Amino acid sequence: MKLLREKIQDEGIVLTDGVLKVDSFLNHQIDPKLMKAIGCEFARRFKENGITKIVTIESSGIAPAVMAGLELGVKVIFARKRKSLTLTNNLLVSSVYSFTKQEENTIAVSSQFLNASDKVLIIDDFLANGEAAKGLIDIVKKSGASVEGIGIVIEKSFQKGANELKELGVRVESLARIQSLKEGQVSFVEDHEDVQV
Amino acid sequence: MKLLREKIQDEGIVLTDGVLKVDSFLNHQIDPKLMKAIGCEFARRFKENGITKIVTIESSGIAPAVMAGLELGVKVIFARKRKSLTLTNNLLVSSVYSFTKQEENTIAVSSQFLNASDKVLIIDDFLANGEAAKGLIDIVKKSGASVEGIGIVIEKSFQKGANELKELGVRVESLARIQSLKEGQVSFVEDHEDVQV
Known part of the structure; x- marks a missing residue:
């Protein structure tokens, strides 16, 4: 998605070889117009899949997920992150390790909002090691619903998550698929199918 | 806002005299179409105020705030909640007590996204005791920006927040302004200026 790659080049800050900060439009300040374009692009890519529900995770997944939900005409559920789980009643839970924060979190979705007939699109802001995505897949599968696909705003293709999910x-x-953040530069994976958007 | 009051009547669950659960469309599952209508209504009410930025708080404020930001053509910042504050560099911080969770949280906004020329609309999902709203006002004022107003999705008018903010x-x-949740029933404040929406 050209608009997104340009935004990353213009406003992204490379903190280390592994960490890209996009606080000016996605993770702290949000650019609603860009979120709408992102939502429309997710909707375009999954419009043939009969999606009935979107599942994301608080907090940075919410804006792109809601815009995609608006475009696809489906509701969005955001998984809650909890350090410790006090309420287990009617919750679908999974465990997610954060490499950034070096801590284990429980994520949870109320079972009343997902059922076996749902066809779910999972949306998240970043894909790095794939821990959050795998936790969300686990939760969706526990509900009996099917995972139709995962929509990611920014993939760090040099980390293992994308390949593991495809496997x-x-x-x-x-x-946007980032090949490298070396030497403070963002370089993208060449993406021929993506040139038009 | 009639559509919202109807949604609360249809789907809201009164847990106690003080607690209304709206997990099916606002606080866990999100109804994007309703969020768009809410965003448009906030934009309508504040369109003469020259708003340059919206400030909200993770997680449930994000969806309505982003829709309002889309409609007003301004960016949205969501304050982060932190139990303990490790990074104080360039952060505007305030302290917020949660009556529900009976704990004190630090909320933070990066100072680079707010400046003295900003005219800020604060948006949040609920207004009860007004703690979160007062924390957000504190942060906006610390940046030197002006608070043009506060947009709330659901006000519990029988709690002290709304009056304190007006004072x-x-x-x-x-x-939506809730007068009472007694006996498991939601009753609204009669709101004559609001009959048309």
Whole structure:
């Protein structure tokens, strides 16, 4: 997605070889117009899949997920992150390790909002090691619903998440795919199917 | 806002005399179409105020705030909640007590996204005791920006927040105002100026 790649080049800050900060439009300040374009692009890529529900995770997944939900005409569920789980009643839970924060979190979705007939699109802001995505897949599968695919705003293709998800047979659609953050520069994976958007 | 009041009547669950659960469309599952209508209504109410930025708080404020930001053509910043504050560099911080969770949280916004020329609309999902709203006002004022008003999705008018904010001279626009949750019933404040929406 050209608009997104340009935004990353213009405003992204490379903190280390592994960390890209996009606080000016995605992770702290949000650019609603860009979120709408992102939502429309997710909707375009998954419009043939009969999506009935979007699942994301708080907080940075919410804006792109809601815009995609608006475009696809489906509701969005955001998984809650909890350090410790006090309420287990009617919750689908999974465990997610954060490499950035070096801590284990429980993520949870209320079972009343997902059922076996749902066809779910999972959306998240970043894909790095794939821990959050795998946790969300786990939760969706526990509900009996099917995972139709994963929509990612920014994929760090040099980390293992994207490949691991594809090996699990999950369709991954990432709107910007970063090949490297070395020497403070963002370089993208060449993405021929993506040139038009 | 009639559409919102109907949604609360249809799907809201009164847990106690003080607690209304709206997990099916606002706080866990999100209804994007309703969020768009809410965003448009906030934009309508504040369109004469020259808003340059919206400030909200993770996680449930994000969806309505982003829709309002899309409609007003301004960016949205969501304050981060932190139990303990490790990074204080360039952060505007305030302390917020949660009556629900009975704990003190630090909320933070990066100072680079707010400046003295900004005219800020604060948006949040609920207004009860006004702690979160007062924390957000504090942060905006620390940046030197002006608070043009506060947009609330659901106000619990029987709690002290709305009155306290008005006493501070802050304009509060709540799209649904709840008078009472007694006996498991939601009753709304009669709101004559609001009959048309």
